[in-house]
Amino acid sequence: MNGKTAFIGLSISFIVLGTASGAITLESLLEEMVDRDTIARLPSPAYTCKQASSYDRHSTEPGSPTWWANMDRSYFVRVEQNDGRTEHVLMDAEGPGAVVRFWATWHGPGGGEFSNGTMRVYLDGNPEPAVAGPIADLISGGLLVAEPLSRGVSPQTPYRNRGHNLYLPIPYAERCKITYETDVLIDEGAHKGEALYYQINYRTYEQGTKVESFSSDILRRARGAIGRTQAMLSQPRPFGLDDLDEGTLEGRLSPGRERSITIKGAKAIRGLQFQLKADDLSQALRSTIVEITFDGTRTVWCPIGDFFGTGYHIRPHSTWYTDVSANRILSCRWVMPFQKQAKITIRNLGSQRVELTYGRVQSGPWDWDERSCYFHAAWKQWSGIETQSNEKTRDHGAFDLNWITVQGQGTYVGDVLTLFNTANAWWGEGDEKIYVDGESFPSHIGTGTEDYYGYAWCRPEFFESAFHAQPSGDGNIVAGFSVNCRYRALDAIPFRESIQFDMELWHWARTKMDYAPATFWYARPGATWDVEPNVDEARRSIALIVEDIIKPRRVEGAIEGETLKVADRTGGVTEVQDIAQHNWSGNRQLWWRHAGENDRLVVEFPIDEAGDYNMTLGLTKAIDYGIVRIAINGETKLDSFDGFNRSVIAVDVKLPTCRLQKGTNRLEVTILGSNPEAVKSYMFGLDYILATKRSK
Structure with a gap:
């Protein structure tokens, strides 16, 4: 593998160095990035913005059964041999153009240590790369440029769970090819090998546009422009300093x-x-x-x-x-x-x-x-939208939501997603799908909602940067409020006739949530769009707790599982689980996990009067639940209850007549094993106990 290539030029300067006359250069792109006037006009010279990504290539046709394919990693344009090296091609685009955003995350085979293989950027057909070095070091390790143009997310996020972002533009005159080489196994979808998730936004200018291709010499020459840009992005000018x-x-x-x-x-x-x-x-x-x-x-x-x-x-x-x-x-x-x-x-x-x-x-x-263009902003909310509503079908419950469709000419420049999640599970598995000027297949198709917003692995930690931020991730993997922002500068998306922005909603749980995107774009006079002001949604009471969206089911006369005393447990741990989905009583259950075969759990429940009772248990079934035996006061009532189900569901289970005593009674659960198709976690969930005295 190649060693590190030191492309570092970081001194601060506020004087733009000379550029090739009339050409797109590294310096001119940096100036454009921090010139807020530029984005308010149609681009000149005109360009298109597209995205190369590791999306699952089984996603071939919108709405088809394979449209929701989700192994969005280690998919490449092709694999080729170069001087005896096996190189995986991430992007290959004819120019003139410029790479304007590079996001990635990664892990090694089986989730292990990442190899940090060699990334190479070949320009204009040159067999020697203009950029070469360990991919992590190039994107967010400071090898090309320091923060904020090279930016991971929160330092509170473990490194292996970070998203990595590079905003340093890489212009090219004729062609750009980006490859990745590693000595470890890489297979499509990373079922066994190394996983590389990536998104690369790139511009393609109209033919005849002069572009000065990136090189290490030009990077050194541009250190003044880089320093000026870094300073401006790190500390945007305070409000009120302009002569306005x-x-x-x-x-x-x-x-x-x-x-x-x-x-x-x-x-x-x-x-x-x-x-x-x-x-x-x-x-x-x-x-x-x-x-x-x-x-x-x-x-x-x-x-x-x-x-x-x-x-x-x-x-x-x-x-x-x-x-x-x-x-x-x-x-x-x-x-x-x-x-x-x-x-x-x-x-x-x-x-x-x-x-x-x-x-x-x-x-x-x-x-x-x-x-010149008018600035636009639209907002819509899907309140109480049901997720995983079709979990038994081949689409896994995923579906596309249209955030905005614009007819006319303009430039898409960003969005903010505000939501309230009601489940202890990740809400953002879905990918962005952006169709420009009537495309039948989106020129932007992503690898996950958090990847679109610059982070990774559904992490909840706060982060902020010039063009992407997570002001709150409180509701990412537990119930709560989250808001994500992405703003575009060099990666703004021009459109001549139309743009359609869809985001796939794929939650890990079947639940309900509030989901509200705001979208921002510039457009020439006469443009139209499909989002009207929605007064009722803006007036709607905001969700502060789960019960604001999912009203708890109450089983009349039941003893809630989460209130029971655990009298004995031979293994594992018990806890109260918030589970505001699937109609659980009180939106909670008693959850037993990390136990094994033959482990036993005993809980106590009170009865006011001795006698024979009809008993119903509210139990949970899921892919990682075990097979259990259930006894009441030492007498087996269910020889075998199989908790396996491919999705999470609540079930009501009636027991044979039970003889109960006044005062404390005992319910005993013994783990027998698991379904052959189940994940071997042997979990058990008790929602409620309903005991009704039999009449004589």
Whole structure:
């Protein structure tokens, strides 16, 4: 394997070095990345943005039985031999173009140590790579460039569970091929071998565009531009430092009322900043709406919390376009041009009074031309959406949700996903699928929702960076609230006629959840889109606990399993499991796990009057549950209960007549083994005991 190749140039400078005249260069791309005006116009020179990824190649036709294939790792364009080396081709694109985002995560065979094999970037047909080195070191290890252009996620996340992001652009004049080589086994889908998950966003410019190809010499030459970009992305300029016109938008908003400010002339909004006060601030963040009309057309309608990337809880974080401060000030620096007039309205759709204790709108001149675009933001919510509703079918319960479809010409620039998860399981197995200009197959198809947002392995830790952030991951693998943000600069997606953004929703559990994306794009006048303002959803009470979405089932007269005293246990552990799905009584059960064959669990339950009873047990079945024997007060009532099922379900099991005594009675569970098809975890779950005295 090749050793490390030191491509490091990191000194800080604020002077852009010379570039090839009229050409796309590394320096010009870095300048474009931090020039907020550029994204508000159609790109010139024009380009398309596509994605190469390790998505499962069995996903061949939208809606087909294989569309939900999910082994999204170690799939490549092809495998080729180069000078005796076996190289797996991640991407091979004809130019002129530029790689503008590279995300990856990985593990070795069987989930073991990753080999950190050699990545090579070949440009313009040259047999010698312009970049070569260990892939982890190149993407987020600082070998090419330091943070934030090279960025893993939270340092609190174990390294093996991190997503890794490289935003340093790699331009090329004619062609770019990226390969990976390792000495360990690689098989499609990584069933046995090393797993490499990757997403590469790349631009392809219109023919005739001059592009200066990347090289180590150019990287050294560009160290001043790199330093300037790094400094700007690390500490975006504070709100209010620009020489701009400023208006205020403050005051009381009673229920159903609004406040507005109008700006006239050929200008652009360059900053919005608000602070809200309300008795229920979380509800106010959802039910208070940002509405903006440009030149007579409303293009922005979004709950204020979602618009600023924090959802319906204040979660301080900072990105290139947005900022949420610890003192609850919401700021954004999207550039929003218009020809004649803009009207910004803050509308209170809720039932409580809201105070705009602070509100500033900054604007400045704009030279409107044939490339200028209006800024758009739309929001929609699927409240109480059912997941895994078709777990017995071949699609595993996965389905695509259309976040937005736009007709017209423009550029897609980002999104914020706010949700409340009700199960102790990962909600984001699904992949993004983005169709540009009427494509029958998406030119962007991903490897998982968390990968799209820059992290990996459903990790809950907070992280923030210039273009991707997780202000909250509290609801990632347990019930709770999560919000993810992705904003685009060089990886913005232009469209000439249309764009359709679908996200696959694939939860690990059959449950219900609230799921709300906000989408952001620029478009030329006359564009249309399919998301209308939804007042009812914005007014809907936000979910703070599971029971706000899933009302607990109550079995009348039952003794809840989670309340029982454990009298004896020969192995494993017992705990109360929140299981707000499948109609469990009280949304909880007594959960026994980490036990083995012949282990025994005894729980005690009270009875007021001795006699013969009809008894029903609420039990759980799942893929990793065992076969058990059940006895009441020492008398076997079920010789064998098989808890195996491919999906998680609750079942009511009636026992033969049971003789119970006044006071304490004992239910004894013995693990006998497991179904041949089951995962050998031998779990057991007791939802409730219902005992009804038999009449004589």
